[in-house]
Amino acid sequence: MKAIKITFIALFAAIGFSVNAQCDSIATWCGHNMSDEYISDGQMYRALLYHDQVAEFQMTMFGASTYRIAACSGAEDGNLIFRIFDEEKNELFSNADHLNAPYWDFVVGSTVNCTIEAQLDHKKRESGCAVLLVGFKQ
Template structure:
């Protein structure tokens, strides 16, 4: 019985250590990703994060308000080009993908009328096969 208790305790501790390590990795990536904002952009106050493996897709739902200019900054890892992101409307029509622009880590969007969008993120499998995906959204006040 003692061996089982020790085994369960060790497993729980390893899982908690792994969660803390993953959280720290995402914090570092979010900090790097925030460098794509100039002082002209204010953060929306959210950090959209997902731990991805291979072909998994992160999905974030956002409302963009008309008359605003937004900057999306999407990162995974310590170098640019690791995260491919797409912006889709509610009918799943692709409005933008950074894959068409050399997997740029950020892009600016001028929104004419309010719309709900889905932002999908996938790892660039030519560069990485796992990692923390971070999307930051800023807007011009």
């Protein structure tokens, strides 16, 4: 039993390491879309997605600010669809309307509480680590 336990632990650790390494390399790739004029919000938003799964998170976009959101999955642009909704579920943006653009800028006049959803474009990618980076302008 001990041998099985050790094997399982080793396998889980190896898989965990592999997934984290995949997410890390995607995050590094994604960072290329965050130019120097944008300051990171200090967090990384990531999820392991399959097929039509959707990852979502809440975010306040403050008024009189400019944000950049970069969205990546895999080592090429355009695999990830992200959408932004306001607190009344009105869609404010979808990069699917812009050829799955890997990044987009948002000029926010008045503070808005948003829900951001991310989903793989299943025509391009069936599963993988989805990474979103958020930056704001100085």
